[in-house]
Amino acid sequence: MKTTVRIARRLLGEIEADLDRPHLFAKERLGFVLARWARAGHELIVMPFQYLPIADDNYIEDAWVGAKMNGTAIRSALQATLDHQAACLHVHAHHPVMPFFGDLDLAEQDKLLPSFLATVPNAPHGALLLHGTGAVARLWPAAGAPPIYADRVAVVGFPMRFSWRSS
Amino acid sequence: MNERFSRQSFLGADSETVIASSVIGVVGLGGGGSHIVQQLAHLGFRNFVLYDGDHVEESNLNRLIGATSVDVEQLSPKLLVAARMIRGLTPSAEIDGHAGRWQDDPEPLRRCDLVFGCVDSFAERDQLEATCRRHMMPLVDIGLEVTIVGDDPPVMGGQVIISMPGEPCMRCLGFLTDELLAKEASKYGGAGPRPQVVFGNGVLASAAVGLAVDLITDWTRQLRRVVYLEYRGNEQILRPHPRGNAEWIPPSCSHYTLANIGAPVFRPL
Numbered sequence: 001m002k003t004t005v006r007i008a009r010r011l012l013g014e015i016e017a018d019l020d021r022p023h024l025f026a027k028e029r030l031g032f033v034l035a036r037w038a039r040a041g042h043e044l045i046v047m048p049f050q051y052l053p054i055a056d057d058n059y060i061e062d063a064w065v066g067a068k069m070n071g072t073a074i075r076s077a078l079q080a081t082l083d084h085q086a087a088c089l090h091v092h093a094h095h096p097v098m099p100f101f102g103d104l105d106l107a108e109q110d111k112l113l114p115s116f117l118a119t120v121p122n123a124p125h126g127a128l129l130l131h132g133t134g135a136v137a138r139l140w141p142a143a144g145a146p147p148i149y150a151d152r153v154a155v156v157g158f159p160m161r162f163s164w165r166s167s
Numbered sequence: 168m169n170e171r172f173s174r175q176s177f178l179g180a181d182s183e184t185v186i187a188s189s190v191i192g193v194v195g196l197g198g199g200g201s202h203i204v205q206q207l208a209h210l211g212f213r214n215f216v217l218y219d220g221d222h223v224e225e226s227n228l229n230r231l232i233g234a235t236s237v238d239v240e241q242l243s244p245k246l247l248v249a250a251r252m253i254r255g256l257t258p259s260a261e262i263d264g265h266a267g268r269w270q271d272d273p274e275p276l277r278r279c280d281l282v283f284g285c286v287d288s289f290a291e292r293d294q295l296e297a298t299c300r301r302h303m304m305p306l307v308d309i310g311l312e313v314t315i316v317g318d319d320p321p322v323m324g325g326q327v328i329i330s331m332p333g334e335p336c337m338r339c340l341g342f343l344t345d346e347l348l349a350k351e352a353s354k355y356g357g358a359g360p361r362p363q364v365v366f367g368n369g370v371l372a373s374a375a376v377g378l379a380v381d382l383i384t385d386w387t388r389q390l391r392r393v394v395y396l397e398y399r400g401n402e403q404i405l406r407p408h409p410r411g412n413a414e415w416i417p418p419s420c421s422h423y424t425l426a427n428i429g430a431p432v433f434r435p436l
Contacts, residue, residue, distance in 0.1 A: 006303035008333035008425055036429020038302055040277035047303045049425040085432045152188075154280060156303050156332050158392055159385035162185060162280075 002043045003150045005035075005128065005137045009157020011048060016130065018053045019093045026059045028066040028093065032077040034086040037124050044141060046087060046124050046150070052077055065104065067092070074112065078119050087123035088116050089137065096132035105129070109138060109147070117143040128153075134163030172211055182384040183211060189383055190214040190278050192304070194269050194295060195285035196245040197221070198363050199309050201232035202372030203283050204249045208256040210380065215253060215262045216279050218269040219245040230365035270294065277302045281379055284308040285372075287361065289351050293343055296330050300423035301430075306330040307379050308337065309371040311398070313362035323367050323400025326408065327374045328393075329382070335393050335416045336423050342395065342410070367400045374398075374405055 011033070019029045032052040038045045058073035081088040090112060094100075101109070109127045116125040117140055126139035126147065137150035155161035168176050172183050179185075191212050193200050196219035204217070223231060223238040223245060231245065233252040246264045253260045263275050276282065282304050284295045292308055299306040311325040330336050337343040374396060381390045395411030398404070410416065 008303065010333045010419070011425060036432070038277050038429055040274050043278050045277055045302060047428050049428050154303075156305065157334070158331060158382070158390055160280070160305070160383045162188070162383075164188065 001141065001148070003046065003124075003137075003139060003141070003148060004043065005046045005048070005135070005139075005150045005153045006156050007033075007048045007128075007135075007153065009155050009161075011051060012130075012155055012157075015051050015091055016093070018051065019091070019130070023056060023059060023067070025061050026067040030054050030059075030067050030069055030073075031091045032080070033089050033091050033128065034080060034084050035089055035124075037087055044124060044139075046089075046126075046137070046139065048089060048128070049086075050080075050084070051091075052080055074115070078115060081116055081123075081125075082119050085120055085123075087120070087125050089126050089128040089139075091128045091130070093130040093132075099129075099131035099134060100136060101127070101129055101138060106138075113140055113147075126150075134161070136163065136165065169211075175210070178380065178384045178386045182386065185383050186211045186380070187213050189280045190216065191379075192216040192218075192276050192279035192282035193249070193285065194218045194276070194282060195287070196249045197227065197285065197287075198230040198365065198368040199311065199372050199375075200283065200285035201230075201234070201245070201249060201252070202369050203285060203309075203376055205232050205252050206372065206376040208253040208260070210376070211257070213257050213260040215260065215264075216275050217246055217249055217262060217264045218267070218276070219249070219265075220267040221245050223248060226360070230363055230368055232365075273298055277304075279304050281305045281307065281383065283375060283379070286310075289343060289347050292337065293348060296337055296343075297423070299330065300332050300336065301428055303332045303428060305332065305382065307375045309368075309375045311363060311367045311371055311400075313364070313367075313400075315362065320401070321362070323364070323398075325367060325371050325398035325400065327371055327378065327396040327398070327405075329378055331393060332423070332428070333425060334420060335418075336420045338422045339417050339420050340393070340395050340408075340410050367398065370400075370403075370405060371398055 033048040034050040035048040054073045060068040062068040121143040124139045129136045135153040153163045222242045223234045233248045244266045246266045308328045314322045395408040397408040
């Protein structure tokens, strides 16, 4: 199944502006974005529509990772997911030299995403990584299905931008 | 870079890849759409979703690019003419063609990265824009109209509009209004054949394709906001419409909000 994430440039700007803000102790910021989705034949289109920043108080100090959020942040995102009957993507950013999820990212996603899949089971939840010049998305197309990488992420706006997954 | 595209390498180092990978929808393959398909094929676009339920008639030959008198005799679908034109330049192009109304089978359209709207009515523009907004697809709309009143010279006008999800829409620009849609609906069936001519369609189609290529390649690095161009065919002028000025249009769209994208969902209260 081919999968595309389409995100509005304005929404992307909102996300980037939040993730760029310094935090008292966390070395980076995290967030969630709610998304709708649509089928187009064998293709899945995932379309973020609302960003959910994580409040300063909901970060946990941990020298071993760039940022860690607490249970309140996760519960809040789960509630928004339920309220909107939406998909939810965890969002963070990497420096352009690392345009991919790290091992720790993947492991944490594997622990985090089942809760979202249990909340709105028919939605393609996942994670979105911004890396300066592009983006990567890893999605669980449905509850019980293994995660897949989006074939591409399209930024919809002036101008358009496309990030392809090469492999 | 492929030798075929060497003369358009100025569009950017990755323009060939972006163009070849993009999925382009063209709704309406008549006077405007046939020009657009031809130019897209020349540029190297190779993934198409096409819609048109009409076949070629004698009265189309004054403007339908690619059509021949044989197509009239054989009642060739306009879709076939468009596909033939594309395959003549790119035999391996992927064409998802639909010889019918897009409203009857809208799902394939959702695959598109960008949609060209070459439709006749304001109502259909309204519907197409709503679908494009729901599925986060930029819509490049073109339209040509020739008005004849009494003994005055005919007046030819038209428009090219980029409707970008998250940005002001055709209603925000004042191009589509409820009054206009109601007026059109009241004339349904009584309009008769609409005057159309190849050179007017060609101007609008070229501008639309140029804007679309700029949108996806960013070769000018200038296209940063909503586009509303007006065509004054009698003077051979294509220029920004006054309603496209930043001072006039709202900063964002209140008609199509991001919260309403995707298929409608049931949310328990």
